[in-house]
Amino acid sequence: MTLRTREQYIESIRKMKAEAYMLGKPIPDVTKNGFTKLALRGIGSIYDLTRDERYADTLTRKDERGRVISAYCSIHRSREDLVNRVKTARLICQKTGVCTASRCCGWDALNALWHTTFEVDSRHGTGYHKRLRRYASMMQGKDLTCAGALTDPKGNRSLKPKHQPDKDMYLRVVDEDKKGIVVRGAKAMIGGAIGSHEIIVQPGTGFTEPEKEHAVSFAIPLNTDGIVQLVNMQPGGERKLEEGFDKGNVSCGSSESLVVFDDVFIPRERVFMNGEHDFATDVVTKFVLLHRAVLGGCLAGCGDVLTGAAALLAEYNGLSRQLSDRLTEMTYLSEALYAQALGAAHEGQSTPSGAWFPDSLLSNVTKTSVTRLPFEIQRIAEDIGGGMVACMPSELDLRSPRIGPLIEKYYRGGHGVTAEKRLRAARLIESMVAGPGRLGNLCMHGGGSPAAAQMGIRQLSDLENKKEMARRLADIS
Amino acid sequence: MTLRTREQYIESIRKMKAEAYMLGKPIPDVTKNGFTKLALRGIGSIYDLTRDERYADTLTRKDERGRVISAYCSIHRSREDLVNRVKTARLICQKTGVCTASRCCGWDALNALWHTTFEVDSRHGTGYHKRLRRYASMMQGKDLTCAGALTDPKGNRSLKPKHQPDKDMYLRVVDEDKKGIVVRGAKAMIGGAIGSHEIIVQPGTGFTEPEKEHAVSFAIPLNTDGIVQLVNMQPGGERKLEEGFDKGNVSCGSSESLVVFDDVFIPRERVFMNGEHDFATDVVTKFVLLHRAVLGGCLAGCGDVLTGAAALLAEYNGLSRQLSDRLTEMTYLSEALYAQALGAAHEGQSTPSGAWFPDSLLSNVTKTSVTRLPFEIQRIAEDIGGGMVACMPSELDLRSPRIGPLIEKYYRGGHGVTAEKRLRAARLIESMVAGPGRLGNLCMHGGGSPAAAQMGIRQLSDLENKKEMARRLADIS
């Protein structure tokens, strides 16, 4: 059994002592800092659930040797695997209420590279795929959490990489010898990096020949010399630094980091692309396909939690019946996302490498829906939540001997519901519409911008075929 | 080979000489009347395409004896069958641009009854399922088109069936003997009845014990004594009575009828439910589940045609590039419907009878999307189409020696596109946003009203489970 417990996972991260900063100061122990502790619990939940027999079908796979491994370290080898990828996303979001991005992105990156290294080797006679297989096997055996990294800082977005005044705006190879390469640059918005063992880096966009120094991919432990993590401060993130229920979701958290590579040495066996710019677009595309489809599952899962929180507060307020239509609409929106993701997965195809990917067009369609519908879910949650979600007392008020009794009296709900229950439900809603776990945060830019997804749809819309349908029916020669 | 040709199909319908009226007059020959002729061509296209090898995977199945049969006469025996059901819908709509409702509804009715007769027999020891199997085998062997009928006139919708002043507002058994039953009533909005060999009748809603006379299901040829069809006049239907391109879609048509049962005798071997009111809801539900999911495919297919027509007119106007964003949005909307339908199909389940049905919740979700997104597709088509779609000359104007040359001059498009081409494309758009094939017609009430689908979502939304998710994350005991 290769599956770690949550405690083993957390301890393994603590021991790494990766260099990381937050609010301008180093984080000496990620299990002590309230913010990072909560993020580790989010990822840690995956470890716990993976060992829970009820979820074995969804969360575990067998590797080629028959070992039970975490699905998060697996290659998608069938349509069913892709569908399970979506179901995993929904399940974990239902259980954590947050984006546990790192394991997801690492999973997607592993699959994208599985395919691309195979293709690069076929064309260029390189040996990347074999390396990657070894890496995957190690990752599976140790049940690692690997962050996935694409997004470069990009500087002036209207300029191409080769025209940037500072070339480091796209991560690049600055030196190379027999043993390995040296990389410089940064990757932004890396979900869950602070709770990851390794980081799998891919190009963030396509590159041309003169830009081939940027066409680089590798995996490396996050405590490697020269890697510096800056953990970002989310809206409402301050509350996570403290104990108490004002953070809304008191069980799990998320995190994002800027990960800086300050001339970091990458040994050759960890390099999966190095200058093959003609495949940079391919690996990005495969990664985002997975991500764009899967987001339908993530947002459905988080939508479920938010719907549940809204239903709870409606019940506490004695308004379950009156708000039934609105709750039904929330359910509709979450399920519409989920159904689309399932459709994209179902229509997936395998590649020569053996890895499966969801349908390109439907993945972009799902992502487009994901950038729209969750905002309506949030809107209805704020409607149901009432003015209380917009303004309410804090736990410190509730605990105060002077103020507490007033709150207990005036915030009591129907049928003996205590003020604390109502406040907890309201804070959970608040955190999902205006805090770190707000759906709008999860849905908009993961897997690329809305514009990128629309571009994908445009390219795949096959208008010529549709024009031909119209011509035939209108008898236009 | 049991598959008929289009010509064989049309001739077989012509020969039936079912009693039918339109615009207050009898239709002596359905192949002569412009309106019904076009409707037959719509259904006839299915026959042609079914014999086309390129579509064999989608449009044919094998029966238990290994005969190749039309998918439209088959029972869904796997997840793949359900997915193909959706793909069939999209394909046929792409090829015809219309709702060829009869074969679809007959198909769905057959499957619903396959399941329900099995269940009724299990509980009541009746012999319906065996009868239905014989019927299905006959239908397959003769490659019949069977209309499916649910909707009763309903009279005052705020009253239950048993309180209606006129009991015939819900079709019912008025007499019965050993040989069979006699039914009276009507079924409304029966798509494609005029082009169908038989009609498969089901209850239109659930019934209680005192209403059991309405709990009746049977199949019967449409030229049976006492059956009268009133073919409805659609918006723009007048144009179908004439030749020419002003009807927009010059290749295929659709039709709907009120089918009146004026004390019609149904022989016992054609009766599949007779008083088992406890299963009326079950058979309705199974029918609409299929229909609600499949509509995602239908509307995607019709959306494709409309997108193609809009792209064509944009091209003729020299505006393809400027309108690219809007065309992409049309594609997005169609594909979102399709993806949801696929998701609903993928999550389908089998029943003890061996028939598969799509996921209940996701079917209702798909249907709900189907009642919304196509209106946005129409809106964008009107935007792209420009003022021309709102007002344009007719073919008679174009053919007139006095007026024709003026139209030829002033309606010419860019790059030598003739006025006729532009007018044909514009009329096709017009017919799909404001004519008989308008998407809004297809999408709103097929498979039940939007309110019924929302009710379905409410019942399946499992709020208790979602509340529990919220309680756990907010630590509410």
Added chain:
Amino acid sequence: MTLRTREQYIESIRKMKAEAYMLGKPIPDVTKNGFTKLALRGIGSIYDLTRDERYADTLTRKDERGRVISAYCSIHRSREDLVNRVKTARLICQKTGVCTASRCCGWDALNALWHTTFEVDSRHGTGYHKRLRRYASMMQGKDLTCAGALTDPKGNRSLKPKHQPDKDMYLRVVDEDKKGIVVRGAKAMIGGAIGSHEIIVQPGTGFTEPEKEHAVSFAIPLNTDGIVQLVNMQPGGERKLEEGFDKGNVSCGSSESLVVFDDVFIPRERVFMNGEHDFATDVVTKFVLLHRAVLGGCLAGCGDVLTGAAALLAEYNGLSRQLSDRLTEMTYLSEALYAQALGAAHEGQSTPSGAWFPDSLLSNVTKTSVTRLPFEIQRIAEDIGGGMVACMPSELDLRSPRIGPLIEKYYRGGHGVTAEKRLRAARLIESMVAGPGRLGNLCMHGGGSPAAAQMGIRQLSDLENKKEMARRLADIS
């Protein structure tokens, strides 16, 4: 009293015997043709209502000499006049259920030219404004209906006017002498031309110096030699050719024409622009400002009728209470359009000529809403209307001795509502969602395309000012 009666108006149009064609044939008498007769009734309703004291405040004005004139022939001389312009639009649409475009467009054209002739004279020392005042006085005295004409055929829309292979794609001056000018070209989608005494022609877009032959404006009776009207065939227009209720709106109709100018002589006193290309954009802009704002009133009025029709059918079906939410949403949408139009009118400004125009930004905003919200109104109407709106028998069926009794039985509503009442209400809805009076027809291209309105918003959005607000609050220097 200068106000004509409806009968006087209709007779005056009949006598003109303008050259007009429909379905490839000449229209010898516009009061005999079912289609044009109905269109005349639409415009004629304005005449009747104008003489009705209850509407005097809205529909009449006083001219400079104190004569009571039709508001439709007046110049907007105050904020109150602009607001009344919007209220007039709503009232007339409530009373007719259709777009009575000609009087509206003539009214807007008169106001636009009032301003622009004043400006042209100021810069170029021409004498257009005095001419226009004489024209306006004559129009007021005779209570004329004048169509307004902007839209040129445009040919290949990706080419500028000067690059069109056929220069006539934009109406232009082809000859000129002391007495007047000769024009050639066509104006498309001219609402109500068949029921108009005169046509007021303006440029359809801005022109540059080399294109100045197109910068021409004039007014001329529609029975002038060389003018040919081609009346377009609307969706459902065929029904208007016959008597009976299947046309839905049995009281009023609308029409649109292509008006061809086949080398038409325009006497100098009727010319209001002739080559002053530097003002072509100005006059177009002023016209569309009025139109874009006023459309909010039109669509609110038509929305009211459609809401009423939906409420009626809901009542007949015994579902008023259940559909109350949806009916409320329809009201909301109509009123939102109206409120925006009022806002645009209220913020109007006067020009040096004394004519007032609505606020530019808010007019474009109103128009943008007008291209969106009515489609949702239609959608809800189709939802409420039920399957019946999608398919129902015709009046001929109802009148047939064989079929009629069946329809009378099976289409009866609750509480003794006859089938005819239900069918009439359903046909009215049908005609407003899928017929000639469909909201989507009225709203999309009147006053220019959605893209043009969005361009207007972009140009007026003053982002620099908004950036400064943000900089100040974020303390960015």
Added chain:
Amino acid sequence: MTLRTREQYIESIRKMKAEAYMLGKPIPDVTKNGFTKLALRGIGSIYDLTRDERYADTLTRKDERGRVISAYCSIHRSREDLVNRVKTARLICQKTGVCTASRCCGWDALNALWHTTFEVDSRHGTGYHKRLRRYASMMQGKDLTCAGALTDPKGNRSLKPKHQPDKDMYLRVVDEDKKGIVVRGAKAMIGGAIGSHEIIVQPGTGFTEPEKEHAVSFAIPLNTDGIVQLVNMQPGGERKLEEGFDKGNVSCGSSESLVVFDDVFIPRERVFMNGEHDFATDVVTKFVLLHRAVLGGCLAGCGDVLTGAAALLAEYNGLSRQLSDRLTEMTYLSEALYAQALGAAHEGQSTPSGAWFPDSLLSNVTKTSVTRLPFEIQRIAEDIGGGMVACMPSELDLRSPRIGPLIEKYYRGGHGVTAEKRLRAARLIESMVAGPGRLGNLCMHGGGSPAAAQMGIRQLSDLENKKEMARRLADIS
């Protein structure tokens, strides 16, 4: 000149030393606490702008004696005053970026009471109106900021006030003598209370005769014995306790409180309703009418700031041109709200008291739009903002010697834009989509819930009149 300076205002509030708590602790000096200090600056901005000549037309009025007074203390005496009410709201939100609710609510409450006291006196022969006039004169002369209070805690919302187990769930009179009344209860979500001199209390809903103890209205200084304010903790409110730009809006803040009345004595001359339950609905309705209309101006103003912030970040990223369409859409949405508010104001009517109120139907329509469109504005802002708005470093990171240079390097924008500028713009967006100033907070529950506004539309939709329109056009007798 009765207009105070900002400093005078702030000092006057400081001196009051009202009893207030936050995070469980007393606030000894509201000008020292970072959170309340910022809230005072928000309201203080109104004082500054009122003395600025450029805004005199909007922000000042003359009282009956000709004194220049703050518009915020005035009675609306004309249509123009109502329109200015909307323009004031937009202006102040543009300048502060926040809801400065207290002065607004006090203003609206004053106007509502002006009307209702007049009506109550007319029916009951009481002397409330004269008292209120004296109060208004004092408020004007001292240029007071008065919070407006309606919302009661309400307990179990499915129970009527008289059935609540704890009657204090609705504020009520518990004792009374010649000198005055004693009230007990609480008012929730009182915007700006911490920065207000007085609080004007009104009933929160309609009451029946047995509930008349709740039908009470009065005004009282907030430092009166027995009044306790609990300042709520907003999402992101923690940042306001500290200096620095991470709060986004560094210039102004907002606040909301629960204001508890723990047996507070109100002298008779400050009581404006006491048991006249038949007017409780009237005063609530008048208050919310104003509020519902005016919100269109507020959200337009905050929308302007957010649009500006998004435009700024787009510019810093070198993407102004590519994002032009999305920025235009943001402008459209803000202006659509504004136009509706203007429409509602324009259609306002005066009451016998001389006070004007906006149109009831259009106010509810505006409010309904306000509960929808701002969420789309937020959505687009998140789209434009990019991943950076979802996660970014804090100011403490930027100031850190170790981390700062990395941020300076990797967060630099195009054309020499510093990281700090980009972070400031991004934090401003963040605070308006996921912080205390998020539009969704401002728009949803101010002036009552979306459901209440929809109920208002339903009651005023006059379906009978609309049905009559339909009947006439379809010739239904």
